[in-house]
Amino acid sequence: MLVPEACADMGENPPAISLTGISKHFAAADGASLEVLKNVNLTVAEGRIVALLGASGSGKSTLLNIISGIVKPDRGRVCLCGATSEEFNDWRAVSYMFQEDRLLPWRTAIRNVEFGLEAGSMAKIERARRAHEALPLVGLSGFEAAFPYQLSGGMRSRVALARSLVTEPRILLMDEPFSRLDAQTRALMHQELLRIHQLKPMTIVFVTHDVEEAVVLADQVAVMSPRPGTIREVVEIALARPRDPTQREVADYIQRLRARI
Amino acid sequence: MALRSGATFVGLPFGIVLGANRRAGEFFEPVIPVLNTVSSAIWAIFAIIWFGISNATTIFVVFMTAMPLIITNVWQGTRTVNADFIELAQVLRMPDWKVMTKIYLPTILPYFFSGARLAFGFGWRVSLVAETIGSSSGVGYRLRQAADLIQTDHVFAWTLTLVIMMTTIEMGILKPLENYLFRWKKEAEAQ
Numbered sequence: 116m117l118v119p120e121a122c123a124d125m126g127e128n129p130p131a132i133s134l135t136g137i138s139k140h141f142a143a144a145d146g147a148s149l150e151v152l153k154n155v156n157l158t159v160a161e162g163r164i165v166a167l168l169g170a171s172g173s174g175k176s177t178l179l180n181i182i183s184g185i186v187k188p189d190r191g192r193v194c195l196c197g198a199t200s201e202e203f204n205d206w207r208a209v210s211y212m213f214q215e216d217r218l219l220p221w222r223t224a225i226r227n228v229e230f231g232l233e234a235g236s237m238a239k240i241e242r243a244r245r246a247h248e249a250l251p252l253v254g255l256s257g258f259e260a261a262f263p264y265q266l267s268g269g270m271r272s273r274v275a276l277a278r279s280l281v282t283e284p285r286i287l288l289m290d291e292p293f294s295r296l297d298a299q300t301r302a303l304m305h306q307e308l309l310r311i312h313q314l315k316p317m318t319i320v321f322v323t324h325d326v327e328e329a330v331v332l333a334d335q336v337a338v339m340s341p342r343p344g345t346i347r348e349v350v351e352i353a354l355a356r357p358r359d360p361t362q363r364e365v366a367d368y369i370q371r372l373r374a375r376i
Numbered sequence: 377m378a379l380r381s382g383a384t385f386v387g388l389p390f391g392i393v394l395g396a397n398r399r400a401g402e403f404f405e406p407v408i409p410v411l412n413t414v415s416s417a418i419w420a421i422f423a424i425i426w427f428g429i430s431n432a433t434t435i436f437v438v439f440m441t442a443m444p445l446i447i448t449n450v451w452q453g454t455r456t457v458n459a460d461f462i463e464l465a466q467v468l469r470m471p472d473w474k475v476m477t478k479i480y481l482p483t484i485l486p487y488f489f490s491g492a493r494l495a496f497g498f499g500w501r502v503s504l505v506a507e508t509i510g511s512s513s514g515v516g517y518r519l520r521q522a523a524d525l526i527q528t529d530h531v532f533a534w535t536l537t538l539v540i541m542m543t544t545i546e547m548g549i550l551k552p553l554e555n556y557l558f559r560w561k562k563e564a565e566a567q
Binding site: 213215220231263 | 468
């Protein structure tokens with residue numbers, strides 16, 4: 116069967132994410148139609164870290180939701196590793212991390228991590244085994260039995276990260292994941308994310324309005340324009356890591372990007 | 377106990393359905409307060425007309441008193457379900473029945489518990505009254521017998537028995553169970 120949006124033509128080494136001609140309208144409260152995204156094209160190679168940078172209302176969260184498959188685009192094609200997002204999701208190869216940690220308060224840390232695996236039919240023992248591997252990965256050994264109210268904001272964020280990683284995704288999508296944390300904890304989480312990315316190379320796309328965060332973390336920054344959202348340009352951050360915002364080169368990038376939002 | 381669990385088994389799923397299904401909720405919203413305001417004495421009179429002097433009378437009265445309490449509480453509980461958690465489950469491609477058992481149920485449980493406790497308290501008092509007027513057995517019946525024969529010591533003995541029984545259930549079962557089930561809640565004093 117030929118599906119019009121099928122992604123079979125992506126070739127031998129398909130990119131992790133390929134968006135072609137994505138447009139999206141929402142119905143506004145007064146009945147008018149609101150153009151959120153207009154003809155968005157973006158290609159992300161496997162293993163890269165990409166920031167979607169833009170002011171609020173630039174449709175960057177919507178774009179993330181379209182990549183994850185929660186929102187269907189009006190027009191355009193989404194291909195993930197050479198498959199449609201439905202096919203790709205069947206393998207549970209894409210994870211999503213929210214702005215809030217969204218930990219279930221009645222579950223311990225380890226059981227919250229397990230929650231990431233409970234949609235499928237995996238055996239309980241296997242789920243527990245994987246969850247016990249994921250918590251040390253985010254630096255939370257010894258807190259398995261803690262309830263969310265007993266954890267600090269940074270630790271809760273780590274549990275949420277472990278819950279996203281426990282499925283061993285090939286693509287990790289993050290919607291302003293650390294924006295609720297204080298500056299110090301946020302910087303720490305940035306280091307953690309980069310460390311984990313080196314251990315488990317996956318493609319990461321994250322949404323942010325924080326230029327500094329984008330430059331410190333990303334290989335590429337896609338700058339989005341306000342309504343209707345389009346990708347204005349994609350800037351390569353050709354700097355070695357770790358990057359410190361006080362470094363000259365890093366500060367230069369931050370200034371350049373700030374001018375273009 | 378059997379009477380109350382009957383009300384529980386009807387009240388819990390009914391409350392969840394009302395909360396999860398907007399149309400059912402809108403339809404039954406005016407009905408519940410009506411059920412809540414009809415006095416147990418009225419149910420008792422109806423029960424005697426319909427069932428005569430029998431156990432069914434007691435069961436019916438307790439059921440009609442306890443069920444609306446549980447439904448109301450569970451229904452309120454479903455309104456507190458966090459939409460963020462539902463979205464999280466959707467992102468994980470979790471099937472609906474798992475969303476029910478893994479998110480709805482744990483959210484509702486504290487509300488259900490307070491409803492069940494209320495129903496339990498009302499239930500045993502109401503059952504006494506129901507037995508007094510519409511039964512040929514049970515504690516209520518014995519109490520009336522003692523009253524008719526002016527055996528005040530018997531009345532005291534039954535009262536004491538009931539108080540001890542209820543306290544034991546409360547302290548020995550309900551309270552520890554609640555402490556265990558809701559240990560994830562931050563205690564207000566601890567802050």
